[in-house]
Amino acid sequence: MSEQVTLDQPEDTAPEPAKDGASGAGAGGGETLLEVSGLQKYFPIHGGFIVKRRVGDVRAVDGVDFSIAAGESLGMVGESGCGKSTTGRLVTRLLEPTGGKITYAGQDITHRSRKELAPIRSEIQMIFQDPYASLNPRQTVGSIVSAPMEINDINPSGGREKRVRELLEIVGLNPEHYNRFPHEFSGGQRQRIGVARALALDPKLIVADEPVSALDVSIQAQVVNLLQRVQKELGIAFLFIAHDLAIVRHFSQRIAVMYLGKIVEIGDRASIYERPRHPYTHALLSAAPEADPDDDGRERIRLAGDVPSPINPPSGCRFRTRCWKAQDKCATEEPPLVQIGGNVAGHLTACHFPEEPTITARKEDIVLDPALAAIEEAAEETP
Ligand SMILES: Nc1ncnc2c1ncn2[C@@H]1O[C@H](COP(=O)(O)OP(=O)(O)OP(=O)(O)O)[C@@H](O)[C@H]1O
Numbered sequence: 001m002s003e004q005v006t007l008d009q010p011e012d013t014a015p016e017p018a019k020d021g022a023s024g025a026g027a028g029g030g031e032t033l034l035e036v037s038g039l040q041k042y043f044p045i046h047g048g049f050i051v052k053r054r055v056g057d058v059r060a061v062d063g064v065d066f067s068i069a070a071g072e073s074l075g076m077v078g079e080s081g082c083g084k085s086t087t088g089r090l091v092t093r094l095l096e097p098t099g100g101k102i103t104y105a106g107q108d109i110t111h112r113s114r115k116e117l118a119p120i121r122s123e124i125q126m127i128f129q130d131p132y133a134s135l136n137p138r139q140t141v142g143s144i145v146s147a148p149m150e151i152n153d154i155n156p157s158g159g160r161e162k163r164v165r166e167l168l169e170i171v172g173l174n175p176e177h178y179n180r181f182p183h184e185f186s187g188g189q190r191q192r193i194g195v196a197r198a199l200a201l202d203p204k205l206i207v208a209d210e211p212v213s214a215l216d217v218s219i220q221a222q223v224v225n226l227l228q229r230v231q232k233e234l235g236i237a238f239l240f241i242a243h244d245l246a247i248v249r250h251f252s253q254r255i256a257v258m259y260l261g262k263i264v265e266i267g268d269r270a271s272i273y274e275r276p277r278h279p280y281t282h283a284l285l286s287a288a289p290e291a292d293p294d295d296d297g298r299e300r301i302r303l304a305g306d307v308p309s310p311i312n313p314p315s316g317c318r319f320r321t322r323c324w325k326a327q328d329k330c331a332t333e334e335p336p337l338v339q340i341g342g343n344v345a346g347h348l349t350a351c352h353f354p355e356e357p358t359i360t361a362r363k364e365d366i367v368l369d370p371a372l373a374a375i376e377e378a379a380e381e382t383p
Pocket residue numbers: 043058059060078079080081082083084085086087243310
């Protein structure tokens with residue numbers, strides 16, 4: 001999808017990764033802005049016709065630890081349904097956590113009420129995936145972008161309209177389009193309106209949930225470059241959620257890889273892309289468009305089969321049912337997310353049998369799904 005995307009070269013001007021992973025997930029070198037520990041979100045499942053009772057839970061997020069330094073961008077990747085969006089919504093407190101702790105700028109905000117959150121509401125903003133659904137079609141761009149100022153009763157010097165015009169200019173839109181409606185803009189322009197709205201209150205942290213995946217490939221790079229500029233020039237920290245590793249690579253100083261409600265690997269960009277240790281990270285990287293086995297000799301791993309149900313996740317390591325390295329221990333002992341031998345400080349991996357820290361080729365393809373392997377074998381045998 002993203003092979004046509006050309007992005008500005010990533011500059012390493014942002015905070016360096018931490019030299020220790022003491023917090024359990026590695027932190028950016030700067031002052032910690034957001035700290036998440038043991039975060040859980042279980043969605044109850046109710047059954048029964050007459051008397052509704054709780055029959056189980058969707059364990060969307062199941063014990064997640066990470067932190068984000070001021071001005072740093074943490075990328076969060078993983079297949080659909082692994083809990084990325086839920087994590088983003090927990091951080092912005094659009095959802096109430098089931099367990100764990102969220103600390104923002106030194107304050108515990110885990111269970112704060114709407115009213116109690118008011119003082120920091122403006123500092124944490126969200127950019128949504130769908131620029132069509134997230135903008136009210138009946139409002140002008142001016143009222144959409146100024147709404148956060150109105151809701152929070154903020155009156156910038158020079159007035160709200162002047163500020164909105166400035167914001168439109170920052171995101172690359174014509175300030176004269178203040179009175180236009182969303183349908184008069186293209187998808188990329190609408191996402192720029194979403195970015196302008198998120199910037200209206202001078203946020204310190206933006207959670208961007210798949211901000212470009214609904215856009216045309218040709219437009220994706222422009223919006224990513226805009227976000228990158230915003231992050232660098234305005235010093236805003238980002239939790240950048242995407243399934244596309246190529247996009248995250250250019251945007252994030254650190255990357256967290258999620259699988260079935262858990263972080264399985266986290267580290268600085270170079271560690272994750274050049275020295276990944278978790279088999280799942282290897283699989284995701286090999287599936288990325290950049291990983292052309294003919295070009296760079298990378299292994300090709302077909303991550304076949306679906307992610308198991310988060311209602312009843314596999315025991316021990318959750319990836320074991322799709323992992324080519326799984327052994328008995330993986331079913332009985334959950335591997336902790338720690339700095340394993342060979343990893344640099346801050347690069348943490350949750351695996352009993354990690355891969356070599358390399359992305360060079362294996363001798364043969366790995367097929368993760370035994371059923372698929374059997375089908376392929378049968379096909380080969382059939383003349
Ligand atoms: N309100 C809800 N009620 C019940 N289950 C939910 C709810 N929201 C999310 N889930 C479930 O939680 C799990 C994680 O969903 P989530 O949207 O966080 O994943 P994701 O990694 O962001 O995937 P995607 O990229 O498809 O959005 C999924 O199994 C999803 O079906």
